[in-house]
Amino acid sequence: MGILYAPWRYIYIKSTVEKGSTECVFCTAPRRSDDESLILYRGSHSYIIMNLYPYNTGHVMVVPYRHVADITELAREELAEMTSLVQLSVKLLRRVLKPHGFNIGVNLGRVAGAGIDKHVHIHIVPRWNGDTNFMPVIAGVKVISQDVRETYKALKQALKEMLQEERASEDKPADH
Numbered sequence: 043m044g045i046l047y048a049p050w051r052y053i054y055i056k057s058t059v060e061k062g063s064t065e066c067v068f069c070t071a072p073r074r075s076d077d078e079s080l081i082l083y084r085g086s087h088s089y090i091i092m093n094l095y096p097y098n099t100g101h102v103m104v105v106p107y108r109h110v111a112d113i114t115e116l117a118r119e120e121l122a123e124m125t126s127l128v129q130l131s132v133k134l135l136r137r138v139l140k141p142h143g144f145n146i147g148v149n150l151g152r153v154a155g156a157g158i159d160k161h162v163h164i165h166i167v168p169r170w171n172g173d174t175n176f177m178p179v180i181a182g183v184k185v186i187s188q189d190v191r192e193t194y195k196a197l198k199q200a201l202k203e204m205l206q207e208e209r210a211s212e213d214k215p216a217d218h
Contacts, residue, residue, distance in 0.1 A: 066109055066158070066160060066161050067158065068091075068105045068109070068158060068161040068163060069109050069161065071089075071091060071105075072084070072089060072107060076198070077194075079091065080092035080094070080190065080191070080194045082102065082131075082134075082194070082197055082198055082201055083127065083130065083201060085123050085126075085127055086119075086123060087106055087107060087108070087117075087119055087120040087123045087124070088104055088105055088106045088107060088120060088123050088124045088127055089104070089105055089107065089127075090102055090103070090104055090105075090127050090130070090131055091103055091105055092190055092193065092194050092197075093165070093190075094190060095157070096167075096190060097145075097165075097167045098167050098168055098169065098170075098173060099139065099168065099193055100135050100138070100139045100141070100167075100168040100193055100197070101165065101166070101167045101168070102131050102135070102165075102166050102197075103163045103164060103165055103166070104124045104127040104128055104131065104163065104164040104166070105161065105162075105163040105164075106120050106124060106161075106162065106163075108120065109160070109161050110161070110162055111150075111159065111160045111161065111162060112150060112162060113148055113150065113162050115162075116162070124164060128146060128164055128166060130201075131166045132144060132146075132166060133204065134197055134200060134201050134204060135166065135168050135197070137200055137204065138196050138197055138200045139168050139193075141168035141169055141170055142169060142170050142171050143168075143169045143170075144166060144167060144168060144169060145165070145166075145167040145169060146164065146165065146166050146167070147164070147165055148162065148163070148164050148165070149165075150162070
């Protein structure tokens with residue numbers, strides 16, 4: 043049996059055991075600090091959070107604050123902001139991690155692959171040429187080479203810089 047060391051998972055496992063795992067992780071995350079919950083950005087209706095169980099380095103999710111299970115239950119404003127945050131996530135991940143592509147999607151229902159099926163969320167997964175190697179194919183194991191907290195720090199800093207640059211460009215008078 044192959045064993046991979048993933049110490050960041052213990053924090054989540056311990057917290058769900060202590061709480062009896064009755065609370066939704068997407069509802070409790072915004073109540074904690076950004077660093078504790080790995081929240082990269084907070085919008086009016088939704089937020090960007092790192093995935094503690096990433097498919098690839100830089101795997102983030104856009105999550106509405108409101109606890110709804112289905113995308114059809116979202117108000118237009120919520121869905122519009124979530125789409126904008128998906129765009130922001132792609133720009134950020136391109137800037138920092140320089141992936142060759144992305145998988146972006148929503149899993150509705152347990153049968154569709156949703157690990158958390160009671161709170162809708164959008165996955166943004168960076169992809170690189172050759173990122174599926176012998177480990178997942180032969181051993182059925184995916185190796186994530188960077189600690190999720192290291193990735194979080196790099197993305198959080200780059201996002202801060204991106205937003206400052208955006209504000210600065212909006213403040214410049216237009217040339218006529």
